[in-house]
Amino acid sequence: MAAIPGGxxxxxxxxxxxPSGIMRWVTTTNHKDIGSxxxxxxxxxxxxxxxxxxxxxxxxxxxxxxxxxxxxxxQMTTLHGLIMVFGAIMPAFVGxxxxxxxxxxxxxxxxxxxxNNWSFWLLPPAAILLTTSLLVPGGAAASxxxxxxxxTVQMGMGxxxxxxxxxxxxxxxxxxxxxxxxxxxxxxxxxxTLMKMPLFCWTWLIxxxxxxxxxxxxxxAVTMILTDRHFGTSFFNAAGGGDPVLYQHIFWFxxxxxxxxxxxxxFGVVSQVIPAFSRKxxxxxxxxxxxxxxxxxxxxxxxxxxxxxxxxxxxxxxxFMFATMLIAIPTGVKVFNWVATMWRGSLSFETPMLFSIGxxxxxxxxxxxxxxxxxxxxxxxxxxxxxxxAHFHYVMVAGALFSAYAGAYYWLPKWTxxxxxxxxxxLHFWLSLVFFNMTFFVQHFLGLAGMPxxxxxxxxxxxEFNMISSIGAFGFGLSQLVFLVVxxxxxxxxxxxxxxxxDGAEGLEWTVPSPAPHHTFETPxxxx
Amino acid sequence: MTKEASVEADxxxxxxxxxxxxxxxxxFGFGYALVxxxxxxxxxxxxxxxxxxxxxxxxxxxxxxxxxxxxEFDANVLKMPWSFxxxxxxxxxxxxxxxxxxxxxxxxxxxxxxxxxIPSYTPTQAGQYFQKLECFCFQQQTLAAGETRVMxxxxxxxxxxxxxxxxxxxSYTFFEVPGATAAAPGDSRRAGGG
Numbered sequence: 273m274a275a276i277p278g279g280x281x282x283x284x285x286x287x288x289x290x291p292s293g294i295m296r297w298v299t300t301t302n303h304k305d306i307g308s309x310x311x312x313x314x315x316x317x318x319x320x321x322x323x324x325x326x327x328x329x330x331x332x333x334x335x336x337x338x339x340x341x342x343x344x345x346x347q348m349t350t351l352h353g354l355i356m357v358f359g360a361i362m363p364a365f366v367g368x369x370x371x372x373x374x375x376x377x378x379x380x381x382x383x384x385x386x387x388n389n390w391s392f393w394l395l396p397p398a399a400i401l402l403t404t405s406l407l408v409p410g411g412a413a414a415s416x417x418x419x420x421x422x423x424t425v426q427m428g429m430g431x432x433x434x435x436x437x438x439x440x441x442x443x444x445x446x447x448x449x450x451x452x453x454x455x456x457x458x459x460x461x462x463x464x465t466l467m468k469m470p471l472f473c474w475t476w477l478i479x480x481x482x483x484x485x486x487x488x489x490x491x492x493a494v495t496m497i498l499t500d501r502h503f504g505t506s507f508f509n510a511a512g513g514g515d516p517v518l519y520q521h522i523f524w525f526x527x528x529x530x531x532x533x534x535x536x537x538x539f540g541v542v543s544q545v546i547p548a549f550s551r552k553x554x555x556x557x558x559x560x561x562x563x564x565x566x567x568x569x570x571x572x573x574x575x576x577x578x579x580x581x582x583x584x585x586x587x588x589x590x591x592f593m594f595a596t597m598l599i600a601i602p603t604g605v606k607v608f609n610w611v612a613t614m615w616r617g618s619l620s621f622e623t624p625m626l627f628s629i630g631x632x633x634x635x636x637x638x639x640x641x642x643x644x645x646x647x648x649x650x651x652x653x654x655x656x657x658x659x660x661x662a663h664f665h666y667v668m669v670a671g672a673l674f675s676a677y678a679g680a681y682y683w684l685p686k687w688t689x690x691x692x693x694x695x696x697x698x699l700h701f702w703l704s705l706v707f708f709n710m711t712f713f714v715q716h717f718l719g720l721a722g723m724p725x726x727x728x729x730x731x732x733x734x735x736e737f738n739m740i741s742s743i744g745a746f747g748f749g750l751s752q753l754v755f756l757v758v759x760x761x762x763x764x765x766x767x768x769x770x771x772x773x774x775d776g777a778e779g780l781e782w783t784v785p786s787p788a789p790h791h792t793f794e795t796p797x798x799x800x
Numbered sequence: 801m802t803k804e805a806s807v808e809a810d811x812x813x814x815x816x817x818x819x820x821x822x823x824x825x826x827x828f829g830f831g832y833a834l835v836x837x838x839x840x841x842x843x844x845x846x847x848x849x850x851x852x853x854x855x856x857x858x859x860x861x862x863x864x865x866x867x868x869x870x871x872e873f874d875a876n877v878l879k880m881p882w883s884f885x886x887x888x889x890x891x892x893x894x895x896x897x898x899x900x901x902x903x904x905x906x907x908x909x910x911x912x913x914x915x916x917x918i919p920s921y922t923p924t925q926a927g928q929y930f931q932k933l934e935c936f937c938f939q940q941q942t943l944a945a946g947e948t949r950v951m952x953x954x955x956x957x958x959x960x961x962x963x964x965x966x967x968x969x970x971s972y973t974f975f976e977v978p979g980a981t982a983a984a985p986g987d988s989r990r991a992g993g994g
Contacts, residue, residue, distance in 0.1 A: 449820075485823070492830075493831060496832075517848070518838055585847055
């Protein structure tokens, strides 16, 4: 942790006393410190979740049972999902928000600095609960990250630990989001109207509202599971008159907006990076804002497309199918605008731009397979198959993760004061791109051929593609260590970064020196 | 920032905070409100009603209601101190219709004994149209000393039964399975197969 940007030297450029050592990080209320902690935490969880993915792919390397027993396998898929969604991707973007939003809108810090500290320090206990649940009798939750009853009502204490972890992660993200909304609404520099904000701030404003609206619903759903387990209620317990399908409705009321909680900040990052390396302002800024808002609103009315096979009336299936397809329109607007931004731009292909273009292609592909899945007649065949796994990894990995990498490379010079190693960065991108597609593209075909997800064994005809997928996954996992090397190298030294190392970049964050001093914009800048 | 401006900003932040915290709590309640909401919705739309009796019981279209067959039951024991008789001596069924009848058997001996019932049909060619779904003759029966047992047969007569057969007689004969308690498997099979 001592290697975090601007560790020791900042204690001096600043008037009042500053705890040093570990207490500096425990007690910090500085948005940059907290942002860095969020980013390191999410990377650590990304490695933990990644190791679980490696176990899954090792088991699926060949047909038959080799590496883990089926129960462990299910625990791996469950924790991999929970950790990647709540421990890696969401905190990563909250880290970006903490670091960049005050810098982008000319605020001195987040609105509630102490609450900010709290929302970070809730994360490690939740991570410990989730990971140590593997060691308790009966093992960790093995129901899949969606935590469907009746399995979740029956499992051992690992399930309770997962429920409490979800509670804590939920409280943390709600607190973080309250902070972000308040900061953006109240703390913008004079002259910075909402429609002058960088798009990243807009996307986070919308995302934060989504978090405040749906994370409490998830908290309610898992609380119902908890009371069904221990306090004799029967929300989902069929023996007591409950209904397991009810859980799916409540869960996906949270779950579908959650997809956009992950994707929308990714849109925001890409909307900063693509104009910078196209040396053109973002095409259709206002339409981007409206498209993002439409996606957010639509995300509340499409949840049951995750559950076409529960036995919904046909009218319901048709409604959810058409409503889901509607989302393709604002998403199409966004993709169009990104392409139009690049159109006739003076493009250069530094690592952040490469990751953004990778995002653009692969996220669109993931969106397209999502459109295929939205068709209820098709989905009945593909439901819970590897096609679904391929689809959401295109959206989550090539979408959210690639965009997070784009943002990390883009702002690393601002965070550390040094340029990262461009050669290694490009190596990281190309390895990730190739191995990502090797891992997940073949899974489309596995799914179409009928291979179900969350099963540790499979029929022999799926063997070749699973082996290709596993080799790709091991390659992808190892390639991510290149990123760690890049960041560590960048922290230690490298070419000095100027205040604005990217000539096409726009925004207030590039008006402060690199690395960004501990305190910035104590006097708000005036925006014309 | 001046002192007044910062105080004003704090006030605005606090009111935003309160509104957002209240929203979060309301959404927590909303999650719970979905429970009665879905309940009502299902009631109004009459979907997912698990307590409703199925009114349209699927009709068995395999039943040939145009004719009836009389099935008579007969019971014998071969050199066994068992009494064995059908509870009802005959039933009338439509071909394709599932019927259940019972036989009563009792062991008059003061020791346990094992027997195996073997069916035979009259007329003989009716046997292939007589399908038993459940029968005491599927297993050997061991009766304790003095025990009486009522045993079911569930059967149907195939609709493809030739039209000229109006009566089928089903006759069971109980054979002793010699030394069943200590017998080798081969012995019991021989006895059962007799």
